């Protein structure tokens with residue numbers, strides 16, 4: 184499952200540089216996560232780094248993008264080119 188940033192986002196900028204996949208960017212009004220790039224940090228870290236740093240706790244799992252741990256690891260491999 185990718186994560187999603189809700190409209191509680193206060194545009195504090197701290198999550199964007201923490202994402203190992205470059206999945207977070209400034210959107211039109213708030214920061215956004217590209218679900219094609221988010222692996223829930225699988226392959227890089229034990230926990231989603233953006234959730235850890237967000238001061239307003241506005242980055243839940245996105246029920247529209249459900250993926251198993253195996254699918255997330257495969258996504259990580261494809262994104263990083265690691266076998």
Ligand code: SF4
Pocket residue numbers: 186201202203204205206207216220221222223224225231232233234
């Ligand atoms: S969970 Fe990890 S990969 Fe997904 S947006 Fe947050 S920091 Fe990036």
Ligand code: SF4
Pocket residue numbers: 188191192193194195196197198199214236237238239240241242
């Ligand atoms: S850390 Fe949270 S509040 Fe700050 S920009 Fe990211 S999603 Fe928005």
